[in-house]
Amino acid sequence: MNSTEPLLQIEDLSVAFHQEGRTTLAVDHVSLTLNKGETLAVVGESGSGKSVTALSCVRLLPYPAASHPSGRILFKGRDMLTLSPKELQKVRGNDITMIFQEPMTSLNPLHRVEKQIGEILRRHRGLSERAARERTVELLTAVGIRDPETRLESYPHQLSGGQRQRVMIAMALANEPDLLIADEPTTALDVTVQAQILALLKEIQARMGMAMLFITHDLGIVRKIADRVAVMTDGKVVETGPTEEVFTNPQHEYTRHLLAAEPKGNPPEPDPNAPIVVETKDLKVWFPIKRGLMRRTVDHIKAVDGIDLTVRKGETLGVVGESGSGKTTLGFAILRLISSDGRIVFMGDSIDGRSWSGMRPLRSKMQIVFQDPYGSLSPRMSVGEIIAEGLRIHSGKNAQERDEAVVKVLREVGLDPAMRSRYPHEFSGGQRQRIAIARALVLEPDFIMLDEPTSALDRSVQAQVVDLLREVQERHDLTFLFISHDLQVVRALANEVIVMRGGKVVERGATRDIFEAPKTEYTRALMAAALYHEQAPPEVVAD
Structure with missing residues (x-):
C-alpha cells in the first residue's frame, strides 16, 4: 500500500x-x-x-x-x-473489525463473556489462558464495565443492552485493528x-x-x-x-x-384522579453470583432493590438511568417476565403471586416493545404473521379481520402495508423497531412497556414515532412505562420521571421539575451528559 x-x-x-x-x-x-x-x-x-x-x-x-x-x-x-x-x-x-448494531444477536448466548473475548485473543494473538484473562479484564475496564472480574462469568442474557454493546466493543478492539x-x-x-x-x-x-x-x-x-x-x-x-x-x-x-429533525412537543395531560393501572411496593429482583466448583451463591446483583411506583391510566412514567441501573429489569418484573419479590398490582388485581399460566389472560392487556427488535422478531414469520399472532391468540378475529388490523397498524407506524409479506431480515434496524411497535399496538392494550423503543431509529423517525405514541395514547387512553437513555425523547413523552441508579430510585418527580431543577448530583450529571455534543463529556461512573 x-x-x-x-x-x-x-x-x-x-x-x-x-x-x-x-x-x-x-x-x-x-x-x-x-x-x-x-x-x-x-x-x-x-x-x-x-x-x-x-x-x-x-x-x-x-x-x-x-x-x-x-x-x-x-x-x-x-x-x-x-x-x-x-x-x-x-x-x-x-x-478490519466490526461492531454490530444489535449485540444480543452478535454474542453467543451459550458462552460466558470471558470465553467470547478470550477466544479472539488466543486465536489471533496466541495469548495463553492466563494472559487472555488478564487482557480481557483490561478491555472490559477500558470500555467502562464495573467489576469486570465478576462480569467474566456472565452470559449475554445477564447483561443490560448497554453492557452487551460494550462487550462487543471490547471484542472489536482486542486485536488493535x-x-x-x-x-x-x-x-x-x-x-x-x-x-x-x-x-x-x-x-x-x-x-x-x-x-x-x-x-x-x-x-x-x-x-x-x-x-x-x-x-x-x-x-x-x-x-x-x-x-x-x-x-x-x-x-x-x-x-x-x-x-x-428532533422529537418535540409535550405528552397529553393525565387525569390526576384516573384509576391506577400499575402499582409496585418494595419490588426487588436480585440475581445470585455463583463461584467455585460447586457454583455456590456468594453474593447478589441487586438489579432492582425495593422500588415503589404508581402509574395512572393515560399517564407515561419515564424511567431513566445509566445502563445496568435496573431500568429494563424493573419493566420485566412488572410484566412478570422474570421472578421478583414484592407487590405488583395491575388494574386493581395483585399479580405478583400469579403463575405463568395465570398471567396468560392478562397478556393482551399488557404489551412490550423490546430494545432489540431483531432478536424479538421471529425470522421464520412474515411481518404480517408476526403482528397478527397476538390477534390470533387473544382477539377471536377471523383471518380477514386480522389482516385489516395489520394493514391499519402498519400505516400508523409509517410502513407500507404491502411489505407485510416480507421477513424481518429484509428490513433495516429502524424499520424492524417500527414493526415491533406495531405488534404491541395492534391489540390496543391498557399498558405498554416501551424499552428503548426509539434507540434504533434515526432522529426524524424518532420524532414521528414520538408523535405516533402520543396520538395513540390519547386516542386509546393508554398507559406507558417508557424506558430510555434518550432524555430528549423522555421529555417529549413522559409526564413523570424516575431516575434509577444501582437498582434504586435516586430521584422522582414531574418531568419538567426533573429536567429543569434536578435535586441530586447524579441526575444533574445525566442532564449534562445529554448535552455532550455541545460541551465536554462529563466524568461518569463506569457501569
Whole structure:
C-alpha cells in the first residue's frame, strides 16, 4: 500500500438484492474514501444504505441474494470484492473489525463473556489462558464495565443492552485493528456512557492510528467524533465534506432535513384522579453470583432493590438511568417476565403471586416493545404473521379481520402495508423497531412497556414515532412505562420521571421539575451528559 493512498477506497459501488424475481438496488454508485487515522461518519435515515455499504466492505452480505453490479472496495490497495475466502479470513478480525448494531444477536448466548473475548485473543494473538484473562479484564475496564472480574462469568442474557454493546466493543478492539467499522455502536447506550465510549474510541484511535467508518443516525455523535461526514438517502451519497462544514452550511435539502429533525412537543395531560393501572411496593429482583466448583451463591446483583411506583391510566412514567441501573429489569418484573419479590398490582388485581399460566389472560392487556427488535422478531414469520399472532391468540378475529388490523397498524407506524409479506431480515434496524411497535399496538392494550423503543431509529423517525405514541395514547387512553437513555425523547413523552441508579430510585418527580431543577448530583450529571455534543463529556461512573 502506497503511504499516500487512502486506507479504504470505495469506488462506484452498487449493491443489489435479489428475491422472488425482484431486484432492488440498495446502494447506488457510492464512492467514499477513508484515510489512516481518520473517522468518516456515514449518516442517513433507516434504509438509506448505510449499513449495507459497511457490510460490503467485509463481504458480510447474504450472498448470492446480494450482488455488486458495479464498483470496487480497495483496502490497502486490495479489492475486497475479489479476495478468496482464505484471504478474507485473514483480514477480518485482524486488519478490519466490526461492531454490530444489535449485540444480543452478535454474542453467543451459550458462552460466558470471558470465553467470547478470550477466544479472539488466543486465536489471533496466541495469548495463553492466563494472559487472555488478564487482557480481557483490561478491555472490559477500558470500555467502562464495573467489576469486570465478576462480569467474566456472565452470559449475554445477564447483561443490560448497554453492557452487551460494550462487550462487543471490547471484542472489536482486542486485536488493535487498522480499520474499525462501527455500525450504530452507541445505539443501546445511555448518554453518559455514549460520552465515555466516544472518548474511549478517540483515545484508542489516536494511540493506534486506527481509522473508523462510523455508521449512525445520531447527528450529535457525528459532530463529536467524525472528521468528515457523508450523508446518504435512497442508496446514494447526496453530500460529503468536513463535519463542521456540513453542519454549519449544509448544501443538500435532505441534510438540512436531518439537522432540523428532533422529537418535540409535550405528552397529553393525565387525569390526576384516573384509576391506577400499575402499582409496585418494595419490588426487588436480585440475581445470585455463583463461584467455585460447586457454583455456590456468594453474593447478589441487586438489579432492582425495593422500588415503589404508581402509574395512572393515560399517564407515561419515564424511567431513566445509566445502563445496568435496573431500568429494563424493573419493566420485566412488572410484566412478570422474570421472578421478583414484592407487590405488583395491575388494574386493581395483585399479580405478583400469579403463575405463568395465570398471567396468560392478562397478556393482551399488557404489551412490550423490546430494545432489540431483531432478536424479538421471529425470522421464520412474515411481518404480517408476526403482528397478527397476538390477534390470533387473544382477539377471536377471523383471518380477514386480522389482516385489516395489520394493514391499519402498519400505516400508523409509517410502513407500507404491502411489505407485510416480507421477513424481518429484509428490513433495516429502524424499520424492524417500527414493526415491533406495531405488534404491541395492534391489540390496543391498557399498558405498554416501551424499552428503548426509539434507540434504533434515526432522529426524524424518532420524532414521528414520538408523535405516533402520543396520538395513540390519547386516542386509546393508554398507559406507558417508557424506558430510555434518550432524555430528549423522555421529555417529549413522559409526564413523570424516575431516575434509577444501582437498582434504586435516586430521584422522582414531574418531568419538567426533573429536567429543569434536578435535586441530586447524579441526575444533574445525566442532564449534562445529554448535552455532550455541545460541551465536554462529563466524568461518569463506569457501569
